[in-house]
Amino acid sequence: MTNDIKEPMNQFGKLFQQKAFVFAAIKSTQSENDVRGNERGQQRVLRLLFDKDSLTNSQIVEELDIRPSSASVLVGKLEDNGLVKKTESPDDKRVTFISLTEQGRQAITKARQFNDDLSDSMFDALSDEEQKQLTEILTKLNADLEKKSPKWDGPRGWKGNSADGRFNSPNFGGVPNGFNFRK
Template identity: 35%
Template structure:
């Protein structure tokens, strides 16, 4: 196995473990992946349309629609008709939504702390530098 293959294997294992842990935590509490992103966005920018949420989070409008229906059912968001375009609903986060957002934020901070607990500050900085370098490949620069 080449070093590149070994690196890819570990990156994939790390990604899978992180997703698995997040899914397990969220499923135990009746949360779904993506809810936190939507709630976080709405806590910073209320009154967004479904399309604006989809665009901002780079997810399909259908996925946003499904998530918003569940969030609304759980009283985490409300929808109000846009005064400028009656065909459009604007989405607002509720107090319960803000509370859940804070819980999710706290959980993420705790998971992140545990994930990197075995690394020194210097190792964390080096890992960040390397990941940034990987994520800024020549192909990415051409797309910009």
């Protein structure tokens, strides 16, 4: 591997070691002002309801691909925090619709604004054209890695350090079986 080929990986490594970048990445998944809504699952439900208006528990389960019991727990926590409300269907008393309260709508609006501001701040060193190029490059890299990566079922499929050309690093802990960075 030549130095020219190594340099992008070195720059990625440096980027991920920048405290500001790591902070921004973590904060981009959290609401700035609402500590109660910071859990990832709760945020997913809030964003879904913001976009879909009102859904049943079954629809939330289907949309987010989660277990019914998980959806019930998430909705219960959000309801306890005043972020969602349940409304009985006028047509079928067995059906309950879940929707955002005004407080829930404000929480998502604030979180989205925070994410927009964070993104603007992180990438303001790049021109609009450079941001477009970066997006295209990262999209291409993600698509290529997706094609190269095997499907594995959790950590059981991960292989440790090997001498057969697979990526190995004592700090990384190995890669999934069948995943080879070299062609």
